[in-house]
Amino acid sequence: MIRFGLERRLERHWWQSVLTPLLSILAAFAAGAIFLLIKGFDPITVYRELFKASFTSKFGITDSLTIAVPLILTGLAAAVVFRMNIFNIGAEGQLYLGAIFGSWAGLAISDGLPTLLGVGVILIAGAIGGALWAAPAAIFKAYFGTSEIITTLMLTFIALFLMRYLIFGSNSYWRDPESTNFPQGKKISPEARFELWGDTRLHWGIVVAVAIALVVWAMIRFTSLGYDMNVVGSSDAAARYSGIPVRRTVILALLISGALGGLAGATEVAGRAYALDPNGLELGLGFTGIVVAALARYNPFAIILVATFLGGLRNAGVALQGLPGDRIPVEVSLMLQGAILLFAIGGEIFSHHRLRITRINQALPA
Amino acid sequence: MNDTAFILTLAAAVGAAVPIALAALGELLAEKSGVLNLGVEGMMLIGAVVAFQVGDSSGSLWLALLVGSIAGALFSSIHAFLTVTLRANQIVSGLALVIFGTGLSTFIGKSIEGKPLDTDFTPIELGPLADIPVLGPLLFDQDPMVYATIGIAIGITLYLNRTKAGLALRAVGESPGTADTMGVAVAATRYVHVMLGGLLAGMAGAYLVLGQVPSWSQDGTTAGIGWIALALVVFASWRPLRVLLGAFLFGFARRANFWLQGEDWAPDIPAEFLSMLPYLLTIGVLVVWGSRDLRLRVGAPSALGVPYDRDER
Numbered sequence: 001m002i003r004f005g006l007e008r009r010l011e012r013h014w015w016q017s018v019l020t021p022l023l024s025i026l027a028a029f030a031a032g033a034i035f036l037l038i039k040g041f042d043p044i045t046v047y048r049e050l051f052k053a054s055f056t057s058k059f060g061i062t063d064s065l066t067i068a069v070p071l072i073l074t075g076l077a078a079a080v081v082f083r084m085n086i087f088n089i090g091a092e093g094q095l096y097l098g099a100i101f102g103s104w105a106g107l108a109i110s111d112g113l114p115t116l117l118g119v120g121v122i123l124i125a126g127a128i129g130g131a132l133w134a135a136p137a138a139i140f141k142a143y144f145g146t147s148e149i150i151t152t153l154m155l156t157f158i159a160l161f162l163m164r165y166l167i168f169g170s171n172s173y174w175r176d177p178e179s180t181n182f183p184q185g186k187k188i189s190p191e192a193r194f195e196l197w198g199d200t201r202l203h204w205g206i207v208v209a210v211a212i213a214l215v216v217w218a219m220i221r222f223t224s225l226g227y228d229m230n231v232v233g234s235s236d237a238a239a240r241y242s243g244i245p246v247r248r249t250v251i252l253a254l255l256i257s258g259a260l261g262g263l264a265g266a267t268e269v270a271g272r273a274y275a276l277d278p279n280g281l282e283l284g285l286g287f288t289g290i291v292v293a294a295l296a297r298y299n300p301f302a303i304i305l306v307a308t309f310l311g312g313l314r315n316a317g318v319a320l321q322g323l324p325g326d327r328i329p330v331e332v333s334l335m336l337q338g339a340i341l342l343f344a345i346g347g348e349i350f351s352h353h354r355l356r357i358t359r360i361n362q363a364l365p366a
Numbered sequence: 367m368n369d370t371a372f373i374l375t376l377a378a379a380v381g382a383a384v385p386i387a388l389a390a391l392g393e394l395l396a397e398k399s400g401v402l403n404l405g406v407e408g409m410m411l412i413g414a415v416v417a418f419q420v421g422d423s424s425g426s427l428w429l430a431l432l433v434g435s436i437a438g439a440l441f442s443s444i445h446a447f448l449t450v451t452l453r454a455n456q457i458v459s460g461l462a463l464v465i466f467g468t469g470l471s472t473f474i475g476k477s478i479e480g481k482p483l484d485t486d487f488t489p490i491e492l493g494p495l496a497d498i499p500v501l502g503p504l505l506f507d508q509d510p511m512v513y514a515t516i517g518i519a520i521g522i523t524l525y526l527n528r529t530k531a532g533l534a535l536r537a538v539g540e541s542p543g544t545a546d547t548m549g550v551a552v553a554a555t556r557y558v559h560v561m562l563g564g565l566l567a568g569m570a571g572a573y574l575v576l577g578q579v580p581s582w583s584q585d586g587t588t589a590g591i592g593w594i595a596l597a598l599v600v601f602a603s604w605r606p607l608r609v610l611l612g613a614f615l616f617g618f619a620r621r622a623n624f625w626l627q628g629e630d631w632a633p634d635i636p637a638e639f640l641s642m643l644p645y646l647l648t649i650g651v652l653v654v655w656g657s658r659d660l661r662l663r664v665g666a667p668s669a670l671g672v673p674y675d676r677d678e679r
Contacts (some may be wrong), residue, residue, distance in 0.1 A: 290461055339469075349452045
């Protein structure tokens with residue numbers, strides 16, 4: 001008889017933490033192939049075109065990086081709190097608020113300011129908007145122990161309806177008065193936008209996003225707040241005994257997370273949409289941030305890489321529409337993302353444990 | 367005040383409560399075994415898209431409901447495998463289930479998006495009971511799934527409190543180590559109840575596309591009901607009959623806009639703000655009933671969210 005068991009690994013190697021995400025991506029593509037086959041698509045063609053579209057041409061790569069900008073920020077938003085076992089899954093809603101605040105600042109303040117200042121104002125306003133949207137969840141969690149998982153998500157739905165109200169439901173400050181038939185957001189002035197790189201769609205927001213990843217890494221590593229966050233994350237009780245203000249740390253961590261989500265919305269306003277775009281949920285940038293963070297194992301530098309990869313995957317979904325034959329749904333990339341995350345979670349255990357196969361010799365009766 | 371509009375809204379709220387109640391009852395079973403499954407929304411979407419496909423091609427409402435429920439159960443086995451066998455973090459795994467379920471259901475459902483389904487559950491009048499004022503249209507002139515949901519809630523109450531299997535289930539959720547010593551198969555119990563939860567969530571999703579919304583769309587079909595169901599379990603203090611009551615409250619919040627918009631005395635609140643109502647209610651309910659101290663007093667399973675490892679007992 002053979003028994004399978006899991007055994008804790010005594011030593012861990014650095015390559016295991018690289019291999020696990022890579023293998024989970026491969027496994028997810030294999031699983032995705034099954035569903036593609038069921039739907040009558042040739043997985044090899046789909047995957048080849050997918051990579052060609054996102055990572056081989058100049059425009060493919062710059063487009064992937066353009067989507068990576070908000071994904072790095074929402075990935076960081078998830079990572080800073082997930083590593084403390086605090087689950088802010090409302091980066092999506094915080095992103096909407098960042099877009100609402102950012103586009104307001106862009107319309108009301110940035111007009112006439114030099115670009116650097118104008119964009120800066122949008123980013124700061126976006127961060128404030130995101131942090132404010134995380135604040136109720138932070139306060140309820142710190143003072144009443146209310147699950148932040150559900151409150152942050154409920155706030156996302158409320159943010160979505162708020163955004164729809166501002167564009168579709170009222171003649172708000174955000175709505176373009178010219179667009180009566182098909183309501184749209186008012187565009188911010190060209191001076192308040194991120195400069196583009198040459199003839200591509202990539203903008204300077206990518207530098208901002210990478211810089212913020214560095215700042216987040218340094219904050220976790222070198223500041224006393226980062227230290228407090230680590231201790232609270234590993235044990236509430238230990239933190240309390242060593243005199244760390246647990247409530248304050250939890251609230252600050254969630255506010256920082258919200259601000260990062262809000263920044264993602266602000267970079268979208270200043271770099272891509274140039275207005276409040278009410279179709280936020282279709283993009284799902286906030287939710288993808290969770291996948292980014294988990295796959296990067298909450299490491300800020302890995303987040304940059306993973307965000308670019310997932311940005312390309314998302315980007316390719318659109319590019320696949322140009323293929324001859326049956327149209328491949330854009331959603332194939334969303335499905336792959338989910339599968340990658342599931343395999344990453346499943347694979348995680350094998351970086352801590354190894355499979356032990358034992359043979360039990362049963363004495364046979366003579 | 368227009369009484370008929372109000373009663374019609376209340377009756378509609380009962381229908382709207384069914385998917386919330388089914389999903390929450392399923393989650394209650396999983397949580398009683400100690401497994402938190404945040405993937406309710408994902409399981410509902412899978413149940414919905416599969417049920418729609420089956421309903422569309424076979425024309426049979428009940429077959430669609432059955433296959434949709436089974437699809438939900440199969441989908442939830444991913445969560446059971448990851449959290450029970452591989453002992454992964456239940457929160458992250460549940461979130462992954464939502465993301466995968468959203469992607470997969472949208473991918474599968476692309477070809478049927480916006481397509482109408484011409485079958486519908488027909489209300490069954492329960493004889494003279496249906497003629498009772500107010501209560502009649504509310505409780506005795508509804509479609510069969512309303513009665514079924516009430517039956518399921520009563521069944522789960524009896525199962526939890528009056529049967530040996532129910533007792534074993536509660537033991538696994540409260541103290542898996544003790545249950546293991548007593549000879550209860552902890553892993554098997556958790557698998558079964560996570561999958562029963564998936565079955566009911568799949569059924570909730572199936573009922574949505576078959577009886578509540580006119581067509582399938584990924585963001586419009588469930589619209590966060592799976593998450594509301596999670597909050598409802600807390601609100602109901604893990605008691606099935608209270609789930610029904612809470613679901614009616616949330617169902618009413620979802621339907622209140624139809625009533626308020628037709629009333630003269632009601633202030634002119636924009637539709638978008640009325641749509642926020644169930645989500646605001648969820649936060650409010652969770653802040654009051656979900657506080658840390660209260661949770662343990664009202665009967666949250668002690669081992670909820672903790673993986674069980676016999677070697678590290």
